[in-house]
Amino acid sequence: MIRRSQPQGTLEGFEKVFVPEKIIVTGGAGFIGSNFVRWVIENAPNAHVVVLDKLTYAGNINNLAGLPEDRLTFVKGDICDKELVESLFSEADAVVHFAAESHNDNSIANPDPFLRTNVEGTYTLLEAARKYGVRFHHVSTDEVYGDLALDDPSKFTEDSPYRPSSPYSSTKAASDMLVRAWHRTYGVPITISNCSNNYGAYQHIEKFIPRQITNILTGKHPKLYGDGLNVRDWIHVEDHSAAVWLILTQGAIGETYLIGADGEKNNLDVLRSILRNMGKDPDDFDWVKDRPGHDRRYAIDATKLKTELGWRPIHTDFDAGLKSTIDWYIENKPWWLGEKEATEAKYDATGH
Numbered sequence: 001m002i003r004r005s006q007p008q009g010t011l012e013g014f015e016k017v018f019v020p021e022k023i024i025v026t027g028g029a030g031f032i033g034s035n036f037v038r039w040v041i042e043n044a045p046n047a048h049v050v051v052l053d054k055l056t057y058a059g060n061i062n063n064l065a066g067l068p069e070d071r072l073t074f075v076k077g078d079i080c081d082k083e084l085v086e087s088l089f090s091e092a093d094a095v096v097h098f099a100a101e102s103h104n105d106n107s108i109a110n111p112d113p114f115l116r117t118n119v120e121g122t123y124t125l126l127e128a129a130r131k132y133g134v135r136f137h138h139v140s141t142d143e144v145y146g147d148l149a150l151d152d153p154s155k156f157t158e159d160s161p162y163r164p165s166s167p168y169s170s171t172k173a174a175s176d177m178l179v180r181a182w183h184r185t186y187g188v189p190i191t192i193s194n195c196s197n198n199y200g201a202y203q204h205i206e207k208f209i210p211r212q213i214t215n216i217l218t219g220k221h222p223k224l225y226g227d228g229l230n231v232r233d234w235i236h237v238e239d240h241s242a243a244v245w246l247i248l249t250q251g252a253i254g255e256t257y258l259i260g261a262d263g264e265k266n267n268l269d270v271l272r273s274i275l276r277n278m279g280k281d282p283d284d285f286d287w288v289k290d291r292p293g294h295d296r297r298y299a300i301d302a303t304k305l306k307t308e309l310g311w312r313p314i315h316t317d318f319d320a321g322l323k324s325t326i327d328w329y330i331e332n333k334p335w336w337l338g339e340k341e342a343t344e345a346k347y348d349a350t351g352h
């Protein structure tokens with residue numbers, strides 16, 4: 001019998017759960033992946049984690065610094081490398097698949113690596129999971145559902161139609177479809193989660209919140225796309241990690257779960273909160289042209305995850321989470337400063 005109440009981010013109290021002993025975490029040197037690795041090491045004392053990460057511009061080995069060496073193995077490699085993937089899968093009992101090209105703006109400038117990593121890479125992992133009977137949790141995004149109108153009272157559910165807008169979200173949608181097909185056709189034991197926008201420490205500075213914070217810290221103006229009214233449904237990365245672990249260990253095989261923390265906010269309000277929290281004039285930013293195809297609003301209905309698995313977010317005060325994220329970027333300047341010029345040069349080239 002599986003006990004459905006979640007003991008707030010620990011394994012204590014679980015009666016019967018799938019508790020993997022050797023877990024491969026793809027993309028474990030990225031933002032959410034590294035947070036998840038830390039979460040597992042802190043909360044699942046019997047698990048050994050193998051991180052498989054190519055260390056693209058978005059991956060950083062320092063994201064895993066300080067974690068115990070006897071609990072963690074780091075393998076630098078590509079999820080499209082069949083031989084390497086098979087050698088790792090032959091010794092693992094679960095994979096949590098975060099590795100992806102993850103930035104919409106980059107996907108518009110050059111979709112090529114998105115097709116390769118997000119689609120071909122997921123296919124390579126699924127084939128290895130099929131061969132070695134490895135449990136497969138696929139980490140995906142709410143962006144596969146396209147967008148909602150600002151005045152639409154509805155939210156995305158597990159039954160919403162797939163309507164991806166960007167090269168990024170269309171490749172994530174494709175990867176979700178592959179995962180479902182490998183379950184239905186070959187019986188690969190999968191679960192899928194589609195999560196809303198994450199924020200927190202270790203997020204690459206190309207992304208909305210860290211870009212604004214680090215612009216302010218380097219004396220640049222924050223930049224706001226379009227009219228700034230696009231709504232994102234923010235969730236703290238630690239709540240996402242806890243939800244992924246819960247789905248991996250207690251979710252029903254073949255099922256999809258939406259993860260969201262009722263954090264709808266428009267970009268203008270988020271930017272003004274950042275400026276206020278950093279002691280700046282809330283209107284001291286530049287309006288820039290909009291992203292082509294920019295989704296208007298995302299909103300998650302996480303009822304299934306809450307009622308079936310008992311998940312609850314812990315970080316429900318967005319302003320407090322934002323403040324601690326700002327503090328992290330202030331305290332960890334060496335982590336991001338070397339990337340700042342090149343990141344802004346990419347944006348300058350597209351007028352953003």
Ligand SMILES: NC(=O)c1ccc[n+]([C@@H]2O[C@H](COP(=O)([O-])OP(=O)(O)OC[C@H]3O[C@@H](n4cnc5c(N)ncnc54)[C@H](O)[C@@H]3O)[C@@H](O)[C@H]2O)c1
Nearest residue numbers: 027029030031032054055056058059078079099100197198
């Ligand atoms: N950031 C969000 O708000 C969000 C929300 C929902 C879902 N997701 C999903 O979560 C996952 C992680 O997102 P993130 O924001 O942490 O991304 P990220 O860009 O910070 O990290 C991606 C990681 O994958 C690695 N990687 C890229 N290509 C690889 C390859 N071919 N082989 C091996 N490793 C490779 C990178 O080196 C990096 O460490 C993605 O699948 C993304 O679609 C993200």
